[in-house]
Amino acid sequence: MADSATVPRAATPRKPGRWLGLSRLERREALLFYLLISPWLFNFLVLSLGPVVSALYLSLTKYDIVNPPTFVGLANYQQLFSGDPLFLQSLKVTAIWVIAGVPLRLAAALFFAVLLNQKIVGISFFRTVFYLPSVVSGVAVALLWIWVLQPQFGLLNYFLGLVGIPGPQWLASPTWALPGFIVMSLWSTGATMIIFLAGLQGIPLELYEAASMDGADRIRQFFAITVPMITPVILFNLVIQIINSFQVFTQAFIMTNGGPVNATLFYVLLLYRVAFQYNQMGYASAMAWILFIIILVLTALVFRSSGRWVHYEGGVKGR
Amino acid sequence: MSTRAQIVTPAKTRRRTQLGMHRVSQITKIIAVLILLAGALTMLVPFVWMFDTSIKNSGEIFLYPPRWIPSEIRLKNYSEALTVLPFGQWFFNTTYITVVASLGQVLSASLVGYAFARLRAPGRDLLFLAVISTMLLPEQVTMVPVFLIFRNLGWIDTWNPLIVPAWLGGGAFFIFLCRQFFMTIPLELDDAAKIDGCGTLRIFWQIILPLSKPVLAAVTVFSVVGRWNEFLYPVIYLDTQSKYVVSIGLRLFRDLDTTSWNWLMAASVVTMLPCLVIFFFAQKLFVQGIATTGIKG
Numbered sequence: 001m002a003d004s005a006t007v008p009r010a011a012t013p014r015k016p017g018r019w020l021g022l023s024r025l026e027r028r029e030a031l032l033f034y035l036l037i038s039p040w041l042f043n044f045l046v047l048s049l050g051p052v053v054s055a056l057y058l059s060l061t062k063y064d065i066v067n068p069p070t071f072v073g074l075a076n077y078q079q080l081f082s083g084d085p086l087f088l089q090s091l092k093v094t095a096i097w098v099i100a101g102v103p104l105r106l107a108a109a110l111f112f113a114v115l116l117n118q119k120i121v122g123i124s125f126f127r128t129v130f131y132l133p134s135v136v137s138g139v140a141v142a143l144l145w146i147w148v149l150q151p152q153f154g155l156l157n158y159f160l161g162l163v164g165i166p167g168p169q170w171l172a173s174p175t176w177a178l179p180g181f182i183v184m185s186l187w188s189t190g191a192t193m194i195i196f197l198a199g200l201q202g203i204p205l206e207l208y209e210a211a212s213m214d215g216a217d218r219i220r221q222f223f224a225i226t227v228p229m230i231t232p233v234i235l236f237n238l239v240i241q242i243i244n245s246f247q248v249f250t251q252a253f254i255m256t257n258g259g260p261v262n263a264t265l266f267y268v269l270l271l272y273r274v275a276f277q278y279n280q281m282g283y284a285s286a287m288a289w290i291l292f293i294i295i296l297v298l299t300a301l302v303f304r305s306s307g308r309w310v311h312y313e314g315g316v317k318g319r
Numbered sequence: 320m321s322t323r324a325q326i327v328t329p330a331k332t333r334r335r336t337q338l339g340m341h342r343v344s345q346i347t348k349i350i351a352v353l354i355l356l357a358g359a360l361t362m363l364v365p366f367v368w369m370f371d372t373s374i375k376n377s378g379e380i381f382l383y384p385p386r387w388i389p390s391e392i393r394l395k396n397y398s399e400a401l402t403v404l405p406f407g408q409w410f411f412n413t414t415y416i417t418v419v420a421s422l423g424q425v426l427s428a429s430l431v432g433y434a435f436a437r438l439r440a441p442g443r444d445l446l447f448l449a450v451i452s453t454m455l456l457p458e459q460v461t462m463v464p465v466f467l468i469f470r471n472l473g474w475i476d477t478w479n480p481l482i483v484p485a486w487l488g489g490g491a492f493f494i495f496l497c498r499q500f501f502m503t504i505p506l507e508l509d510d511a512a513k514i515d516g517c518g519t520l521r522i523f524w525q526i527i528l529p530l531s532k533p534v535l536a537a538v539t540v541f542s543v544v545g546r547w548n549e550f551l552y553p554v555i556y557l558d559t560q561s562k563y564v565v566s567i568g569l570r571l572f573r574d575l576d577t578t579s580w581n582w583l584m585a586a587s588v589v590t591m592l593p594c595l596v597i598f599f600f601a602q603k604l605f606v607q608g609i610a611t612t613g614i615k616g
Contacts, residue, residue: 022441026439029438029439029440029519030438030439030440030441032434032438032519033434033438033439033440033443034440036430036431036433036434036438037431037434037435037446037488039427039430039431039486039487039488040427040431040450040487040488040489040494041446041488042487042488043484043487043488044449044450044453044488046468047461047465047468047484047487048453048456048461050464051460051461051463051464051465051468052456052460052461054464055460055461055463055464058463058464065467065470112355112358115351115354115355115358116355118348118351120348120351120352120355125359126355126358126359128602129359129362129363130358130359130362131598132362132363132366132595132598133362133365135540135544135594135595135597135598136544136548136591136594136595137544137548138547138548138549138550138566138590139548139550139565139566139567139569139570139590140548140569140586140587140590140591141591143569143572143573143583143584143586143587144365144369144584144587145365146573147368147369147372147580147583147584148365148368152381152383153380153381153382153383153385155364155365155368155385158383158384158385161384187361187362187365218344218347239455243455243457246457247457247458247459249550249551250548250550250551250566253550253554253570254569254570254573268459271459271462272551272554272555275462275463275466276466276555281463281467284463285463285464288457288459288460288462288463289460291457291459291460292456292457292460295455295457296455299455
């Protein structure tokens with residue numbers, strides 16, 4: 001991929017005047033293009049493409065940083081899948097997190113985006129408030145949520161108590177720690193919601209007018225117009241959500257550090273430990289590549305299926 | 320006579336159903352507002368509670384049911400929380416890194432985005448595909464080899480790994496956002512400027528950038544929030560406490576003492592504040608920037 005891209009820059013013109021069928025003006029434009037993107041190109045080759053390939057090589061070695069890597073073939077992969085309970089646990093935790101969390105977040109984000117796409121007094125206030133939690137992601141939010149999910153004095157269990165539900169132990173319980181993470185993630189779906197909102201605003205109003213003249217009620221309109229028209233945005237958000245969900249790290253590191261009893265041992269948390277606490281760079285690289293393949297396959301599957309459920313307006317798809 | 324009656328009745332019923340429809344839509348609107356209010360409360364209450372905790376004395380944190388209005392407002396929590404660990408130093412470090420790295424991201428992503436939006440060159444579309452594909456690449460895959468590269472450069476325990484990559488293209492997502500926005504600016508403006516003798520870079524600087532405030536605001540907000548809250552890279556690269564950034568410093572608070580929730584929340588409030596301030600200033604442009612960039616294509 002990169003080869004064909006770098007050839008025009010590296011090669012010298014054989015014939016003066018025309019080269020690659022470009023005129024002098026076109027050549028200057030192309031030169032400027034490559035000049036402007038050169039920082040990115042350098043980044044891409046040295047900090048993305050190169051590392052992806054060398055991670056693949058490292059995944060076939062044992063490497064503790066101090067001693068040079070020794071080639072071990074597929075041993076790391078064999079060990080991962082046959083005898084590493086922590087790895088299998090991290091796969092399980094992450095799978096549950098993705099399967100339960102992603103649809104919930106998408107549904108919540110779409111639901112509120114629809115509500116926020118109305119002409120109501122103070123709507124811009126509501127939009128700001130719903131986006132607010134996404135602005136402050138990170139460690140501070142993780143700390144806040146440890147406190148919110150605190151079993152005896154926490155906010156969530158207080159409200160649950162008000163409606164007569166005895167709150168669980170949340171982060172202290174192997175059963176409830178992961179649901180606690182999902183509740184927290186529902187709080188900060190603002191980015192997804194804003195993208196949905198932008199998509200909703202692109203739906204022509206005439207469609208709704210026509211539908212309501214035909215006597216379709218709000219709910220009918222939602223499923224017959226809104227959902228089909230917004231499927232490209234659903235696709236986009238779904239892919240982004242899947243990719244991001246596999247990479248959750250900060251909250252897990254801060255809030256539970258994988259516990260209790262590895263109930264929140266997310267994949268990347270284990271990957272971080274293997275690489276930077278146990279210094280097993282080869283083993284970590286194998287884990288990184290498995291993560292990469294999982295994400296690639298899932299993304300490909302989603303795109304594959306999209307032909308069946310994503311609806312493109314003629315005017316929107318082409319550019 | 321009878322025909323007349325027949326005509327009147329449907330008209331009457333139609334009006335009645337319209338009235339009914341009107342009432343129904345009024346009711347759904349009220350329900351929608353109520354749900355929105357409940358949602359907004361859910362979004363805001365944790366913030367309020369965080370602030371509330373940060374000004375309580377240590378006795379009142381552990382009351383059940385919680386007391387929302389503290390008997391004394393204890394602002395000392397803030398000065399205590401910020402001095403027990405070198406928080407001021409971390410705050411300064413983070414501000415410096417965020418400003419330098421975000422500046423790099425905005426400048427270099429907009430330049431690269433401009434090249435992809437406006438300049439023609441062999442291999443351009445293929446390279447743009449490469450940009451998109453790096454958006455799908457989890458950074459954990461490159462984490463180990465990149466660590467080894469930076470280690471060879473002697474960059475461990477320095478801020479370089481947090482700053483230098485930001486100046487190299489600024490990240491695929493930001494390039495994508497900029498390029499999409501620039502493509503919505505009519506080419507005629509470029510042509511007119513060319514006729515007036517403007518070079519490609521001057522067109523970028525004097526025509527494209529001033530018209531692109533919404534997307535620049537969006538990229539700036541994303542970038543600042545991202546840099547400010549960055550956790551993985553600092554935790555990998557920074558060892559010396561005096562070089563820490565706020566995100567990994569806050570973690571020490573948790574290790575230090577797990578019961579001083581008023582201190583912890585005071586530190587959290589201070590950490591969140593810069594992002595909130597930036598957001599409120601850029602908010603209008605920011606939302607516009609996302610909306611016009613359109614993820615539809």
